[in-house]
Amino acid sequence: MQITRKNFIRGDVAAVPPGVAVGALNNRFRWAKAADFDSDVDVLNYALTLEYLEAEFYRQGNSAGLVSGKEMQYLDAVQSDEESHVATIMATVKKLGGQPVAAPAVDFGDAFSSREKYLTTSHVFENTGVQAYLGAAGFISDTAVLQAAAGIFGVEARHAAIVGNLLGLEPEGGVYMGATETPLSQAQVLDAVTPFLAGASAMGGDAAVTL
Amino acid sequence: MNQTQIFDGQPVLSFRSEHDRRSFLRSALLVGVGAGFVGYYAGDPTSASSANALGTPAAPSAKGDLEILNYALTLEYLESDFYKQGVDGGVLSGRELDLVTPISEHEAAHVTALTDTIKSLGGKPVASPKFQYPQGTFTNRTKFLTTASVFEELGVKAYHGQVTLIDSVDILAAAASIAGVESRHAAILADLTGGEPFPSPIEANLPMAAVLKAAKPFIA
Numbered sequence: 307m308q309i310t311r312k313n314f315i316r317g318d319v320a321a322v323p324p325g326v327a328v329g330a331l332n333n334r335f336r337w338a339k340a341a342d343f344d345s346d347v348d349v350l351n352y353a354l355t356l357e358y359l360e361a362e363f364y365r366q367g368n369s370a371g372l373v374s375g376k377e378m379q380y381l382d383a384v385q386s387d388e389e390s391h392v393a394t395i396m397a398t399v400k401k402l403g404g405q406p407v408a409a410p411a412v413d414f415g416d417a418f419s420s421r422e423k424y425l426t427t428s429h430v431f432e433n434t435g436v437q438a439y440l441g442a443a444g445f446i447s448d449t450a451v452l453q454a455a456a457g458i459f460g461v462e463a464r465h466a467a468i469v470g471n472l473l474g475l476e477p478e479g480g481v482y483m484g485a486t487e488t489p490l491s492q493a494q495v496l497d498a499v500t501p502f503l504a505g506a507s508a509m510g511g512d513a514a515v516t517l
Numbered sequence: 518m519n520q521t522q523i524f525d526g527q528p529v530l531s532f533r534s535e536h537d538r539r540s541f542l543r544s545a546l547l548v549g550v551g552a553g554f555v556g557y558y559a560g561d562p563t564s565a566s567s568a569n570a571l572g573t574p575a576a577p578s579a580k581g582d583l584e585i586l587n588y589a590l591t592l593e594y595l596e597s598d599f600y601k602q603g604v605d606g607g608v609l610s611g612r613e614l615d616l617v618t619p620i621s622e623h624e625a626a627h628v629t630a631l632t633d634t635i636k637s638l639g640g641k642p643v644a645s646p647k648f649q650y651p652q653g654t655f656t657n658r659t660k661f662l663t664t665a666s667v668f669e670e671l672g673v674k675a676y677h678g679q680v681t682l683i684d685s686v687d688i689l690a691a692a693a694s695i696a697g698v699e700s701r702h703a704a705i706l707a708d709l710t711g712g713e714p715f716p717s718p719i720e721a722n723l724p725m726a727a728v729l730k731a732a733k734p735f736i737a
Contacts, residue, residue, distance in 0.1 A: 310539055317562070319691065328561075340687050341579055358721035365703075380714065380715075382572065383714075383715045384715065386718070387715055387718040390718035390719075391718060391719075393719070394719070403586065422685060425645075432555060436697055440690070440693055440694060442699065443689065443690065443693055444686045444690055446669075449681035450681075452680055452681055453677070453680055453681050453722070454719060455691055456677055456680045456696070456720070457677060457695075457719035457720040457721075457722070458718070458719055458720075459693065459697060460673060460677065460696060460697060460699075460700035460719075461700070461717070461718060463697040463698070463700040463701050464700045464701065464703065464704035464714055465704075465715070466701065467700075467701035467702075467704045467705050467714075468704050468705070468708060468715075469712050471705060471708065473615070477616050477618070477619045478619045481616065481619075481701065481705060482619050482620075482623065482701050482702075483622040483625060483698075483701075484623075484698075485622065485626035485695075485698060486626075486691070486694040486695055486697075486698060487693070487694045487695075487697035488694070489690070
């Protein structure tokens with residue numbers, strides 16, 4: 307059986323196909339997590355939480371006086387992008403008749419104690435964002451939502467590359483993460499961002515249940 | 518205490534500047550979700566002027582997926598050939614060479630992956646066209662990097678123009694996983710050429726015909 311977006315989303319797919327050469331392209335696509343999301347609103351609220359985190363991260367970081375010049379310009383643009391993503395996703399959830407999740411409480415620890423820590427944490431956020439969007443893409447049914455989510459995903463990849471380069475990281479494995487991006491399941495993404503959420507209830511409680 | 522309830526825990530957002538507000542309004546336009554939305558926005562999705570240019574693509578199908586893969590393969594052939602000549606041409610050095618060499622490797626890997634995928638689906642991979650470039654493309658650093666930047670932005674828009682037209686979810690995942698890498702390339706080349714690494718909060722997209730028209734001058 308050929309898996310199409312339509313039957314995958316509806317959960318009609320009983321078995322994962324071998325996907326020979328596609329596997330070579332991307333052998334880590336998380337088929338097994340088919341129950342990650344129930345609806346487009348679920349996916350969007352998941353993305354919204356990550357975007358809230360990113361937007362607030364840059365709001366605090368860019369106010370900390372750690373960067374200047376071109377770096378500041380770039381990070382200011384990144385902050386604007388993340389804020390735009392928050393607003394766009396919230397508006398989209400509402401259009402779909404859903405309720406946008408509330409912003410979580412955050413704790414970025416000592417991420418703003420130095421330029422290097424700020425950028426290093428940013429690099430983690432951006433790459434996690436890329437992987438989160440890719441891992442969730444297959445669950446989106448509305449084509450306009452898919453187009454927007456893919457479009458946001460690409461911009462997060464731009465952010466990740468530029469921040470990796472500002473840090474002077476190795477091109478492969480620092481600026482680029484291989485010839486293809488690697489998706490992460492929702493559980494893996496939540497593990498990665500949990501350290502930045504203040505209090506276990508922030509995403510483990512009611513607000514996160516809809517994730 | 519770093520603990521902050523961001524946006525006071527409320528789903529509200531203020532814009533820091535008029536530019537941000539306009540940028541959001543254009544993005545919101547893009548996400549025209551709802552019943553009956555079947556088209557996609559041609560051109561720059563954040564440009565209000567093109568936001569009404571709805572395409573009317575064919576419904577996604579397995580046959581359509583093969584066509585999309587061969588289209589992507591053609592673009593990857595072009596990029597792969599271009600970077601091979603550029604890296605071999607010796608106009609780059611130091612950090613720039615270090616940043617561009619993996620791009621060349623990625624494009625070659627994309628060609629291989631797409632070729633194998635088309636074969637595995639029972640399709641026939643298109644042959645590589647012969648390519649031509651303006652004189653001096655590979656002997657002048659600025660010319661090479663500027664052309665590379667154009668190709669990367671075009672490649673990003675090309676992939677995003679197909680996102681909603683792909684039928685198979687595994688091909689969608691594969692195409693997206695390539696598109697993200699092209700976005701990284703595009704950002705780095707913009708940085709190297711003094712361009713704008715983040716031209717839009719959401720990647721723009723172009724339909725196949727517009728991309729092929731842009732690529733045509735390079736096909737001999």
